[in-house]
Amino acid sequence: MxxxxxxxxxxxxxxxxxxxxxxxxxxxxxxxxxxxxxxxxxxxxxxxxxxxxxxxxxxxxxxxxxxxxxxxxxxxxxxxxxxxxxxxxxxxxxxxxxxxxxxxxxxxxxxxxxxxxxxxxxxxxxxxxxxxxxxxxxxxxxxxxxxxxxxxxxxxxxxxxxxxxxxINLSLVPSPKESFERKRIIFLSRIHKKKGIELLLDAWKLVDTADWELLIAGEGKQSYEQELKERITQHKLVNVQFVGSKYYAEKWDFIRSGDVFVLPSYSENFGIVVAEALAMGVPVITTKDTPWQELETHQCGWWIELNTQNLSNALTVAMSQSPEQLKAMGLRGRKLIQENYxxxxxxxxxxxxxxxxxxxxxxxxxxxxx
Known part of the structure; x- marks a missing residue:
């Protein structure tokens, strides 16, 4: 054929x-x-x-x-x-x-x-x-x-x-995350309005971030990324950093570095990066505008209606989990990908x-x- x-x-x-x-x-x-x-x-x-x-x-x-x-x-x-x-x-x-x-x-x-x-x-x-x-x-x-x-x-x-x-080509996925001590939330996707980054920054403002940090990786129009950086400055957000695009080995290392992955997207027909984060053993926060209800049914993340307050609540709950709880969630997520994707x-x-x-x-x- x-x-x-x-x-x-x-x-x-x-x-x-x-x-x-x-x-x-x-x-x-x-x-x-x-x-x-x-x-x-x-x-x-x-x-x-x-x-x-x-x-x-x-x-x-x-x-x-x-x-x-x-x-x-x-x-x-x-x-x-x-x-x-x-x-x-x-x-x-x-x-x-x-x-x-x-x-x-x-x-x-x-x-x-x-x-x-x-x-x-x-x-x-x-x-x-x-x-x-x-x-x-x-x-x-x-x-x-x-x-x-x-x-x-x-x-x-x-x-x-x-x-x-x-x-997911599981043969390309390196060894999964083991330690959850870094206190890091990560975002990895295109820097685009569809991805809900403005809401993520607004939600971060409402959260008692303590010693947690938010790293945003990806590439998009420079003018839009500059708008987002100005938003960070205007709202005096702390512990937030843009780290550029990540591909191949750098991408996997970046995902492994996170304790929680967040994709607050307005629309995804799949969201391959959600599957990649789960395959690496990292719990995920994403929205009900993505097809990831399994985050709830398999207890490996948070699947929320997208608004600033819900996102803030999910971040707060995620950051309140112990390293052992996050690791258990990550293992369940990895099993989900192995069995279904x-x-x-x-x-x-x-x-x-x-x-x-x-x-x-x-x-x-x-x-x-x-």
Whole structure:
């Protein structure tokens, strides 16, 4: 089977989707699927472990147009599109439709209410002109959680929907955190309004931080980061520091350095960094705008309605835990990831999805037809 994956970026700055797309493709290729990832060039592209079954092709919009003309059922079984809204992705949806190649669209959280409320007129126009048609004609829509599937149904899409979470390559996760004596809260994600950093700073102001510190890691627009730093100064916040971007080994070392991880996001269809923190054995605070109810059911963190007071309360409770309690929570979180989010299981589901589209197997239980 040959599958073409189209994604507009695998740059480090693109966040979780870049990692999940490339790592999932690597694992799927190990199961015997021939995959080509097609994407645009970028300054800090993630490393992809190519092989005889996994190829990487950097193409501009124009070169993709000429490449796509030759895609047909004779040489491609499935086209898998990552993200929506991008002209790069729309181009290949049009090619798939014209050449009658079945295609999958991974939504990647781009139709969630918070996202749709940003530039709403532009989004409505995009849906009207091309995006709704591209989605309606997809063989399958891929959601990473039930929350995202429900959003798609509310928007009126009746396609089959495959609910397959992102996975963690546990072989890349270093030894988990052992000591919880540092009294450090950490944030690691893009520096973006969606991530709720303003609320985090406001909540920090309400907390008796004592000798705890808050470290904020990530990259984004310099102007926005400067706004946040000015907020720290204006509110006379103490023990708060921006520490820049963290990738690869530095990322894991940073996560391990934290006693509690916080992601107060307004919208996440998954939140791969939550899974990474749990895999490292660090308890997590995140919001009910993310699909992480398991933090409560597995007693490995706090899952809250997002507002300043709730976030302040969660931080206060987290900082009141003993090192032994935090370690026990971290161990439960690590077990959760090992049992439910191993990337090898995710890759197996993806192959089952492709086989079902090709009529080679019965409908998997993770595909909803209603």
């Amino acid at each position: 040959k599958v073409i994956h189209i994604t507009s970026s695998i740059d480090e700055s693109a966040g979780g989707p870049s990692r999940s797309v490339t790592q999932t493709c690597e694992e799927v290729s190990k199961l015997g699927v021939d995959i080509t990832i097609i994407t645009k060039r970028s300054k800090k592209a993630l490393k992809v472990n190519t092989s005889s079954r996994l190829k990487l092709s950097y193409q501009s919009f124009v070169s993709l147009l000429f490449t796509g003309i030759h895609f047909s059922k004779k040489n491609v079984d499935i086209i898998h599109l990552q993200h929506v809204w991008s002209p790069y992705i729309h181009l290949m949806a049009s090619v798939a439709q014209k050449n009658e190649v079945p295609y999958v669209i991974s939504i990647r959280g781009m139709l969630e209410p918070w996202i749709m409320q940003r530039n709403p007129l532009k989004k409505k126009l995009g849906l009207l002109l091309y995006q709704r048609n591209d989605l309606k004609r997809a063989s399958v829509l891929h959601a990473t959680c039930e929350m995202e599937m429900n959003t798609l149904r509310k928007l009126g899409f009746t396609n089959p929907i495959a609910v397959i979470p992102n996975g 191993d990337i090898r299981a995710v890759a197996k589901h993806m192959v089952e999805l492709y086989n079902w589209i090709e009529g080679k197997q019965e409908q998997p239980e993770f595909i909803s037809l209603e």
